[in-house]
Amino acid sequence: MMGYIFGKKKATQVAHSVWSHIVQKGDTVIDATCGNGYDTLAMVKMVADKTHSGHVYVMNVQKVALENASSLLDESLTSDERGLVELFAICHSKMEEVVPKGVPMRLVTFNLGYLPGGDKALMTRSETTLQALEAAKRMLAPGGLISIVVYVGHPGGREEYEAVQAFDSGLPVENWICCKLQMPNRPLAPIFVLVLKR
Amino acid sequence: MMGYIFGKKKATQVAHSVWSHIVQKGDTVIDATCGNGYDTLAMVKMVADKTHSGHVYVMNVQKVALENASSLLDESLTSDERGLVELFAICHSKMEEVVPKGVPMRLVTFNLGYLPGGDKALMTRSETTLQALEAAKRMLAPGGLISIVVYVGHPGGREEYEAVQAFDSGLPVENWICCKLQMPNRPLAPIFVLVLKR
Numbered sequence: 528m529m530g531y532i533f534g535k536k537k538a539t540q541v542a543h544s545v546w547s548h549i550v551q552k553g554d555t556v557i558d559a560t561c562g563n564g565y566d567t568l569a570m571v572k573m574v575a576d577k578t579h580s581g582h583v584y585v586m587n588v589q590k591v592a593l594e595n596a597s598s599l600l601d602e603s604l605t606s607d608e609r610g611l612v613e614l615f616a617i618c619h620s621k622m623e624e625v626v627p628k629g630v631p632m633r634l635v636t637f638n639l640g641y642l643p644g645g646d647k648a649l650m651t652r653s654e655t656t657l658q659a660l661e662a663a664k665r666m667l668a669p670g671g672l673i674s675i676v677v678y679v680g681h682p683g684g685r686e687e688y689e690a691v692q693a694f695d696s697g698l699p700v701e702n703w704i705c706c707k708l709q710m711p712n713r714p715l716a717p718i719f720v721l722v723l724k725r
Numbered sequence: 726m727m728g729y730i731f732g733k734k735k736a737t738q739v740a741h742s743v744w745s746h747i748v749q750k751g752d753t754v755i756d757a758t759c760g761n762g763y764d765t766l767a768m769v770k771m772v773a774d775k776t777h778s779g780h781v782y783v784m785n786v787q788k789v790a791l792e793n794a795s796s797l798l799d800e801s802l803t804s805d806e807r808g809l810v811e812l813f814a815i816c817h818s819k820m821e822e823v824v825p826k827g828v829p830m831r832l833v834t835f836n837l838g839y840l841p842g843g844d845k846a847l848m849t850r851s852e853t854t855l856q857a858l859e860a861a862k863r864m865l866a867p868g869g870l871i872s873i874v875v876y877v878g879h880p881g882g883r884e885e886y887e888a889v890q891a892f893d894s895g896l897p898v899e900n901w902i903c904c905k906l907q908m909p910n911r912p913l914a915p916i917f918v919l920v921l922k923r
Binding site for chain 2: 692695696697698699700704705706707708709710711712713714720
């Protein structure tokens with residue numbers, strides 16, 4: 528976290544560091560926007576242990592993202608670790624349709640915008656992102672975290688950030704702690720939003 | 726920092742933790758708005774060592790604040806430590822008039838708003854706060870930090886926050902790293918702004 532403040536770490540590195548304070552071995556977590564799989568990989572390492580009870584549910588609406596993520600996981604994980612991951616080619620707003628009902632999630636992560644190296648015309652959208660955030664809110668365990676990295680430098684990014692703001696600013700303080708980090712003199716830098724369920 | 730995100734620490738505790746990553750023994754630092762002296766006390770402990778080369782310059786426009794701070798320091802510090810502190814009954818915008826010229830500051834701290842327990846009609850103001858921030862910018866050492874805790878829950882607080890925003894958002898990214906932390910679902914909670922000189 529200090530690394531972010533002091534400009535030495537990227538938003539994703541900081542995100543992984545925050546997650547590691549929340550996630551425990553054996554937890555069930557969701558990567559709602561897997562991109563090329565680097566976040567997924569970090570999450571598997573956080574939940575995997577000898578009990579094989581951890582699970583990572585992974586979504587992306589773009590097949591190419593799932594293929595890239597799947598290749599990265601195949602290369603980087605043991606077969607036991609790889610067995611903890613399930614990938615779904617669906618919109619993040621549909622996460623409740625594929626994840627087992629009644630299993631509380633310790634972490635749900637969002638990395639909004641377009642796929643790095645992919646088609647920039649395909650990106651997450653305010654409306655489905657808001658639905659996905661509401662779904663994450665319903666599925667989260669007490670003490671669990673919703674982590675959102677919002678990129679605002681592309682067309683539609685600012686609008687999506689406003690949807691995230693509408694979501695987080697409306698969460699009741701009795702049950703939800705929210706923290707937002709941004710870099711005021713870099714208006715196009717990613718904004719990092721953390722939503723913790725008490 | 727994690728303590729702030731997870732709602733377990735107050736803004737001032739988090740501020741002290743961030744400062745301790747920047748300030749070294751023997752450094753010269755400024756508490757531009759000393760209040761009742763709790764920040765000053767933390768800063769003295771950070772710079773004091775056997776060489777007695779550290780200095781803490783302290784300002785407040787209200788005499789009662791300086792008296793409270795002075796009493797706290799007298800009670801809490803050794804005479805050697807107490808000797809490192811100089812208190813000035815001036816507006817924070819005048820800091821350059823009392824601090825030795827050409828001595829680079831490692832840290833300049835601002836805790837904006839009114840004196841805790843004091844007269845709520847007396848508070849820092851946008852115009853002089855902006856002048857004080859510009860002075861701090863001129864006096865800061867490379868690698869040094871301006872730390873600003875902005876209270877927005879009182880009349881004039883929002884306006885002062887906007888002055889801080891005008892200051893930090895205009896800092897050139899080549900030389901200045903800025904980070905802002907806030908709690909989106911607590912619109913009246915203090916906002917923490919960090920400005921680091923590269």
